[in-house]
Amino acid sequence: MWELHTLLADAPYEVDRLVRENSDSALINQLFATACYPEHGLPLLLYFAKAHNMDVESALLANANAGCDNVHRGMVLGILVGAANKGLPEHLKRGLIAFNELQTEIEAFSDIALSGNAI
Structure with a gap:
């Protein structure tokens, strides 16, 4: 089970801190979910966007390499990082x-x- 969804902590979700203090493998495999449910995928795709400085290609590649239900996350991630740049x-x-x-x-x-x- 993924910690982010089972701990029910009151602490705010601080993407900047997570990027600074953790490795990809620790976050992807322990803290975040790779399932298709939007509420589970959103924290991970926000992490990818921030960790890759909103770079379209590297963020989408990291998402694909995380596996599982990456298509749903990739759709939202692509919209987000595409809008932050001049397109794909x-x-x-x-x-x-x-x-x-x-x-x-x-x-x-x-x-x-x-x-x-x-x-």
Whole structure:
């Protein structure tokens, strides 16, 4: 069981302190959960964002390497670190198998959203 969710401590969640005072393995394997539940994954993804200085690629790679239900965490983490930067690195997007299809869908969605005729 993961300590963060079983101790029910009243102490505030201080990401800066956790990054300074702990190793990745101690936090990932003992304190945080790697499960898909949002309330369990959020502390870990905030840790990855802070520990990797909001760097998109290294934060997402750390999340993937943590394993378990990393897709759900990665989605939220990608939104967070992507918003903190000027988007995602181009090679990460172009490396997707369905890049062209996804790009077409994104552009079509943007056109509809910006036209004001979405509904």
